[in-house]
Amino acid sequence: MKKTKIFAAIGGLVLAVLSVVLIAADHIDAPEISGTSTDIADFYAFQGEDPNNLVFVVNVQGILAPGVPTEQAVFDENVLLEINIDNNNDLIEDKVIQIIKRNDPATMEDSMYFFGPVAVQSSQTGLNSTIDTANLSGSVKISTTTDIQTSTANGMMFFAGPREDPFFFDFARYNEILNGATTGFNNPGTDSFAGTNVLSIVVEVPKALLGSGTVGANPLAPTTPVYGVWVEAKRKQ
């Protein structure tokens, strides 16, 4: 009884959040930014096909239905996406990769520009950033659903454009549990994100450009050097 009431209370709060249109996931994000162009949907970091590289995936504007909603989704050129890398386990970024859209004047094509990975001055860390224009690493024409573009420069690989949303979760059932409407997940479950797209940035980086990780940063992998990474979305002031 008490548990149901508590779930209902949480459910009520959660519903209040969800009633603000779009999801991100982190896919389901906070009220102020939910559905806006600074809304980060997802973030992945994994070893590349070449084990000397790491791959970062930053997804924004999730739950795009195929067709017109996907065709019309665009990256916002007033939003800087910044991948942060902590090398020494102090939870402060040591390096960043900065990513932003511009229309390339030479080709008149919308392109995504990538700066870094570059070391950050201690006075430059945190909530406010300027773009490190001296460290442009590469750019790529922004893809569409049919025109798939990638580029390579400085050992890095770049992609920006719509992708099938890689996230999978029975989010509908999760909400019913939080509401107290049901007490557990269905087996099998239903992927609430199936059939949807997301705007995705994929950048593959040689580990040599990232510096070293810290052994023991992850106590569950005590002999492995580990980076701490996260992504930020920043709006031009």
Place this chain on the structure above:
Amino acid sequence: MKTYRFILIFATICSTLLFIQCKDADDNGNVIDNVSCTDGIQNGSETGVDCGGPSCEACATGLVFTGTYTQEDQMGRPAINTVFGTVGMKDAFNVTIPSDMRAAFQANFETNLFILNPAYTTNAIGLDATAFTTVLSNDVLWVAETGITTYFNGTEILTGRALTDDVIDVSLLLIFGGPAGIDNPTLVSDFVSENDATFSTSFPYLANAF
């Protein structure tokens, strides 16, 4: 005789000339891309001198990157703010730098863990409520510099996040599964174990849009 000698000299000169290669420094756009990025000429698929196109560095001519950009959202591990944040806190979480997060939010996360699972004691990786929410409130994603990168594959724990990782099941297990991972069997998995589309083993890895 004299004519023959002249013919011989002429033939020798001609054949010698055949072996002199003129270095053509003026490529006229005929060279392949990967040798032209440093030749001081706009050629191949470059859009500027030694820049642009798929192979050379980007051209920055005419582009403006000035200005200050201020944070509105961030993400480290999946679903942390979603599951452990509460209304009023989620917005603050998005603009708190990671090194300040634990002090600001660990206690809230622990309260919310017990709201989700009042019977929480410890979990399959041996963390009590304080230790677990301390790890989670430092919201950065760990990714290994060497070796397998995965949220959890039965052996490696929190060494990255791959596209195929079922991060929801990992999170549910750690919240609801108890010390042996066998408590609350209908809450430790959403029974959606994979993505609807297949990923590629090559860049850019994510599947084409529907």
